[in-house]
Amino acid sequence: MIQKSNSTVSVNLSTIGSNIETLSTHVQDNVRIMGVVKADAYGHGATEVAEYIQPQVDAFAVNDIEEGIELREHGISKPILVFAVPEKRFVTEYRVHNLTATVSAIEHFDWLPAGTSYHLNFDTGMGRLGFLPEQVETVAELVDNNADLFCTGVYSHLATADTAGSERVIRQYKLVKKIRSYLNQELTIHIANTGGTVFYDFDQFSMVRLGIGMYGYAPGDSVIEGIQPALTWKSRLVQVKKIQATDAISYGAEWQAPQDGYIGVIPVGYEDGIKRNLSGNLTVLIGGKRYDVVGNITMNFCMVYLRSDQYSVGEKVELLFQGNTAKEWAQKVGTIPYEILTSINPKIPRTYIS
Incomplete structure (x- = not known):
């Protein structure tokens, strides 16, 4: 299977091991x-x-x-x-x-x-x-x-x-x-x-x-103390361009820029597992700052409004990370973390930390 090169999923195996240790404290003897x-x-x-x-x-x-x-x-x-x-x-x-x-x-x-x-x-x-x-x-x-x-x-x-x-x-x-x-x-x-x-x-x-x-997730809306998500997902900017106030972005032209600034294009979309109904309700992390994904998420791309910040092509984009986990995504679209996690395209390469 040829792997996609538009993003990378990282799995911390030691976090999974630690989560099992935490959950084991709730397992009865024998x-x-x-x-x-x-x-x-x-x-x-x-x-x-x-x-x-x-x-x-x-x-x-x-x-x-x-x-x-x-x-x-x-x-x-x-x-x-x-x-x-x-x-x-x-x-x-x-x-x-x-x-x-x-x-x-x-x-x-x-x-x-x-x-x-x-x-x-x-x-x-x-x-x-x-x-x-x-x-x-x-x-x-x-x-x-x-x-x-x-x-x-x-x-x-x-x-x-x-x-x-x-x-x-x-x-x-x-x-x-x-x-x-x-x-x-x-x-x-x-x-x-x-x-x-x-x-x-x-x-x-x-x-x-x-x-x-x-x-690293509790079922439903519950919380289990001591467990942490083991998976993060990163991509990069493949294009950055100027936009002017009122310029429309993506299919349907439903979002318009509130002022002059920059749009960054991220090469992931709903084929990769970013649900289309997250459109207008998703943030990503670039350079340590949160930015809104704007316009409709497309099959292979999504766009992020960089405001007045200008980044270079190739700049790292964090999609799933601590504070913006599969649980947060799921809550925004009325589903569960299971669906978010299992929707990530298996062709996206996984890297492992132990």
Whole structure:
């Protein structure tokens, strides 16, 4: 894959490691940690992140089997759980690459070849994938009747653990506790995500899944003390030119210069992951000063009003940085940091600090 040269994403691996240490203070004794590195580790680079944090976690989670294979090909030896529904054409790859499948429907027992390890997924309130709790006796019987497959765990997804005090979270926890009573007590049980781990004090069972918290963000609008964003994003000015008062900028000519000054052009746009609906609501850092991005963000460029300041072509532009993180971007457009981070084009080169 040819990398883009218009900007650079920097990932501080030691920050991710430090975030795990902070989050670990909320993990109960004898409870293991699963590091969630799906979606290319939320845009941070799955193989690099997994290689660095492997000593700190007990297992990994990915979304699809291709992600799991990539980790194995880069020397990741810890258990890897694949969340997605098994695809018939790829089911033999679970055994070939020692990956753990997810069984979330009755037909999956027929799809997986003998010798495959799997975790059961129960839908206790997410309304997405998984067996319903009332199916647990049937599922337990299917587990016994498919002895050529190896059930090693049970999990569920919390729907409302972004903040403390959710009654739905408590109901989901109680359902998992009931489900566990029908199954082998030695199975790995996991339900708590970052929010469930930090904001709730219920039994964490065998394992917790740390995702967004590892990368320095709390879920929702909550705050987790002691964690820091690990990713920054920088570009540069590719053109600087004079503009006069009332000159219009970008598609639609919706923004006009309030006075004479300078416009800087940054070679990143919505193809790169800067959401178009950030137009008129985004600042960047140049020379230690904040400037407004003006006019509509385009596919490959965005423009910044430099006021009366003149910079040279090639001047560094900071896009995501402390004080202007994915959380700030997300709040401006009504989304979540997960979407901002995973929208950054994977062709943009990542550099790593450890």
